[in-house]
Amino acid sequence: MAAALTLLRSRLCDPTYIHAPFKSSKQSNYSKLKELVSGTISDSCNNSALLLGPRGSGKVAIVDLVLEDLKAENPDSISVVRLNGLLHSDDTCALKEIARQLCLEHQLSFSKMASSDDNSQFMIDMLRECGLAHRSLIFVLVEFDLFVQGKQRLLYCLIDAMQTVTSQAVVIGVSCREDADQLLEKRVRSRFSHTKLLFAPPSREDMKSLVEHILYLPKNAGLPSEYITKFNAHVQNILNDKRFKQILDSLLCVDGTIGNLVQYLFRVVSSINLESGLLSLENFKNAQISCERQPTIETLQDASILELYILVCMNRLESKEQNSYNFNSIMKEYKSIHDAYRTSDNYGDTVCLRAFEHLLERELISYVDHRGRYLPVEFRPVELLISSHELYLGLKSNSSCPAILQKLLDHESFK
Amino acid sequence: MAGVENAPQTPARRITRSLSATPSKPPHGTSNPPPPATPTAAPSWSDDLALPQETVSLDDLFALLPGRRSQILELLRVIGPPNSPMLPALLCGGPSTGKTSTVLHVFRHLRRRFVYTSCRSCYCPRILFETVLNQLLRHTKKRENGYSSAKKCDKASDFVYMLGDALVQAKSAIRGEKKKSCSKEGQHDGNSEMVYLIFDNVELIRSWDKGSTILPLLFRIPDLLKIPDVGLIYISRAMPATYYTMTGSLEPVYIHFTDYTLADLQCMLMRNQVNEKLYSSFLSVVLKPFYRVTRRVDELAIALKPLFKKYCEPLKDLKLVPDEGMKRRLFDYLQPHLTASLNEIFEIPPWASVEAKNEGISSKRGNIRKSWGKDVYNELDIHMPISAKYLLISGFLASRNPATLDASLFDSTGGSSNSKRKRKSIKTSLDKQEDIAEEILMKGPGSFPLERLLAIYQCITSVMECAAEDHEDGIQPEGLSVHLMSDVLLQLSTLCNANFICKSNSCPLEGSARYRSTIDEDMALKVARSINFPLSKYIYRR
Known part of the structure; x- marks a missing residue:
């Protein structure tokens, strides 16, 4: 039964799996973002977007899903540069990291000794070259609000280059602060497109289908089929139980993000009875209690x-x-x-x-x-x-x- | 026993570890086993990535860590079966609740690979990063490589980049190792093995220079790495709420370590006792009152040890099994000591004096001292020059007494003759008593300029000179060179460095530095006694 447990746990720890069901719906942020980016690629122009939402709402996972799909669709015309505000909020450091990732992607040798000016010049050159070669550069800036501190030289440099050079680039900013675009300097804001994708907590129905998506065991996982049917029947019983709905409601009242749900389900799954290998309502109840503890x-x-x-x-x-x-x-x-x-x-x-x-x-x-x-x-x-x-x-x-x-x-x- | 023995030498955390970690080992002798040079049961944590050889069963684990059953089970559940990923976990609990030892022993039980780093010994980001990388790359600092780390890593961005590399490298090394053992044993599992990173004392990062950026970084390592088979465990004394940031954060799975209950404490303190019956009767008397004051094992162990010695004093044979009557007799004997020691339970005697006591214990035995813990302190255990002592006293006086009273207190004719005048001047300010007392309570010792300190210094040294001449003993106290020299200023800076006197913020108008004495009255009196200075005459009482 350890195999089933491992499977469930690896699902819970893998954000791309959790967010996969959002691919199918037309209204989801996934479709919107994909449309935006693929449109930019096919039109070979520049664009920028901000993804805003509370922590744990799956912004980065959506970006990853979109980029993964686009890469699969047109493998030669995309290269991605990822920056994180926690690591690269310093301009020099960020420029160096951009140069490093670009070099890695294009099989160029990266010089550690290059100065900040060299790196920024290199970035502009790369933008131009990629534009000429019809290759899109996608910059993903996670923790966008941290790039906004200070003089915003990096952002200005990036966005200004996009406008002056014939390039194809997309800048995707991801932030937990809903006012992230207000933090931008005027010269940056005026050059930034005002596309914003807001991540609202999903509805109860979505949440329920998400729980099903996570907890049901697949048929083809190499587990004994009797066990799978038994397990899934158990899960179905629980999910249809009124008490489970109450638990879910009270949980989502506090924090309706997917991250919170995942954490809760992780507690549930980790407390699974190892002998029978089945989930019970007790597991759900106990997990709720331990989620709602008051440390003080x-x-x-x-x-x-x-x-x-x-x-x-x-x-x-x-x-x-x-x-x-x-x-x-x-x-x-x-x-x-x-x-x-x-x-x-x-x-x-x-x-x-x-x-x-x-x-x-x-x-x-x-x-x-x-x-x-x-x-x-x-x-x-x-x-x-x-x-x-x-x-x-x-x-x-x-x-x-x-x-x-x-x-x-x-x-x-x-x- | 071993843990208690080396208590005075080693910091508190170490005590708890060895206390809870020593499996019941027969003590060497009844009286004083020699303190072990190194903590006994601390396994070599340095090579954590190598799997431990011996296995610990779950029952052994419960026996090893009494009172931690629910936490162990919860931790095991969160860590999960082999090769299954986990969400980051945060273990919280007060000091000396066995957080670190529980985690380390659980990992020894599970036989998983982990990297343990404490943010206490790795006191800055660079050392923290490099320690983690060193352990992953199995790099030890030695003379051949000039005690250098495997990688130079200063910036957070470099760290995450190198950590990813190091993890991949470590995993391939593990896989290589596994292949070797697999070919022998013939077993095989497809998944790559988990590596766990344990960060201890995370709460300390908050006070670091760049703590505000390092902390979210540590908590978000799994997101940044995007490597699924890394487990992260944080150990912290502070509650999870203290790590919340402005932009919110995903909480790790939270496991609370409660303080030990009375029964747990009894169980822990009973370990490694020679005469268990005797000790349990001792604990039944002593533990409850102490438990009301503190629930920390390390402190209790230290406090109870001398008390137990007292308890055993009337006994001739320590192997005796006590009956009811003897229990009562022993209790009566202990009673006066108990109340006295409750009020000073935390005195940790300096190591040297403990040794001295051990040697001279036979001579001192028998005479009941009321405050037996304190007698070590009656004489000053710091050595300093006479002039420094005078300086310390004058600093103390300058801090406690209001500046306006200086003139009446230190008349050049000497301290004893003008006592009447002094009384009068105090009486005039009697009405303000309450207010000032309140203010003193709040403000603490006052600050004073250098000039005032030197003036008082000059006064009291001249007073002492006069007194010495009056006595005409012929024995001149040393250090009567009252001439202000650079020497005195030097002493002052020494006292500042020793934190007896501290420099407080300078006066904005005058710009000169102001000083503040940090010693308490007991200390000042002790110093005064050592140079026969009538300090109490000069303290302004309210």
Whole structure:
């Protein structure tokens, strides 16, 4: 059964497989983008487009699919240059990378020592040459918003060259920022075509068919056919279950992107029962629970009781609207609580300081600023990083939390 | 035991690893086994790409890592069967919850190839990149190659490019290896083998220079590489929410490592104990109160060790199995120490003094000291010249006392004669007491210009001179050359470097540097005692 599991997992880890069903529909971004690029190739002109959408909506996967298909259709007239904003947002670096990829594609020798000017000249020459040879250059700029930082010399250089030289090039920008085109400088924006493809989260029906597409085992995978029919029947049962629909709805309410669904399904598939090799509704439920966990509350559950005391003290100080406080004022509050209620948890300053440092390490609290870096820890102003409601939930779910602490918190915030 | 023994030498993370990693090994002797020079059970992580020889069964794994059962199972599920790709995973949990050791042992159990890099030891992007590449290319730094890395890699773009190359190379090497073994064993599987990249202490990257670009890069390596058979595992102390970026990010599969529960802690601390019955009765008394303060194994192990020694003191035979009556007797004996040590559980004695204590332990045995952890600290354990001590004290005074009181405190006639006048001047400002106290609490030690420090320095040294002449003991305290020399300034810069006094931001109007003393009162008193300086007379009390 491991083979089936491996198959499902490799499907989930392969974005091109996941997005393949969008090929068939006419309305999808895939068709639009393909039309745009193939039109540019056949008309031998220049074009540019922006693909915008939240992370995990499959922008890059769509680009990959389109380019793969186009390459298969006309293998000799396309060469692709891929840049990533995370890696090549620096102009010199980006130009070098363009030159490197162009050299690789056209079997030229790439010189590492070439200067930035040489590289940009090389790029313009290549654009011209490719234009003459009726070869389209496609530039894919992933994380487009990061190329926009700074002087945008690269973008200007690229787009300006496209306009002045008789070239055939397509610039495809991919970004998570919907306002990516607004970030462009005027001289760049005026030369940039305003084609934008927006990636909206798919509808529920699409999502469901996507789940089917991912989870059904194929007939020809070399698995025993009895097992395949059994597995698929199981999956079908689950997918038709009302509870599954509820789970899917609540999942997509939070984050409707395909990436989120894929992550969820990955959890489902990885928790598959290895003995029977079949998925059950339990798997789906458990995966939902683990997807919806709240790390803050869990961290609060990990805190020791003294640490919880300090957190409650800080919360009290904050609700007293004391605008800035540090360890010493927390200790004053802690002592006053102890004086008032005679709790058993009265510890010395050093112990509390260490607990305080633990909280800093857990990142439940933090220093307000980095200015007083040379000040001793006790004097640096701090703030809570969790809301009082989170603290309330955390205290409630912590089984070992003393009742007095909850009371102290309640008195302050839930009167 | 071994992990606890070398505790003072090694940083906390190492302790937890060896503590949880040492399989129950019979201790050498009852008293003090010699601390091992290297952490005992740390396998050679350097050659991770080579498969480990010995196999660890799943049950061994659970026994090795108590309290981590659910996490191990979850991790195993996420990693999946051999040769199946995985989405990146993020393991989160507080310090000393066994994240690193769980991952490493799980991989030893699975016998998969992995590359482990900690962002703590690889403290900048270049070292991080090169370490990963070195491990992939099986390159070791040695004298022959001038301790250089396999590839020079400084930029993120180069790294991703080289990483792709290195992975392909590593895989072909693995395949070659496999072919050899396959021809022997006659088995064959078609898929290429997964290589896992493990990044530890990812949270530290946030404080790096270029952390804001490296972090999204690390989390997006699978997208950038586009090589399916690479698994990525990140280990972090910080919660996943702290890695969110402006433009959003795909969350890795998240596995939470909870802190150990009471039962887990008991199980872990019971390991490698000579007399298990005795120790469990000790833990039943001690663990609960300590558990309220901290849940970290490493700290608990350190805190409990001297306490257990105390607990055993009335016993003649350590192999004894305690009965109820003896338990009660031992508890009564421990009670006073317990409350005292709860308030100073975190004192880690300096290594030298521990050794000294071990030698002199027989002579000291028997007399109950109230704060037995602290007596090491009563004498100053730093050596510095007399003038530096004076300087430290004057810095402390300048930081704590308001500048307006300097004139009344340090009269040239000497400290003791004008005490009445001093009292008066303090009383005048009594009404403002509350406000100032609050302010001091918030602001911390005040800053002072160099001139004031030197003036106070001159005053207190001259006072000491007077006192010495009054006594007419004939024994002149050393360092009475009160003449301001460059020497004093030199001492000041030494103190600055040692972080006893720090330079704070200079005054914008005057432009001269201002200083601030960072030592606390205990420390100042200790220093004062060592030179017989009546410090308490000069501290302005509110």
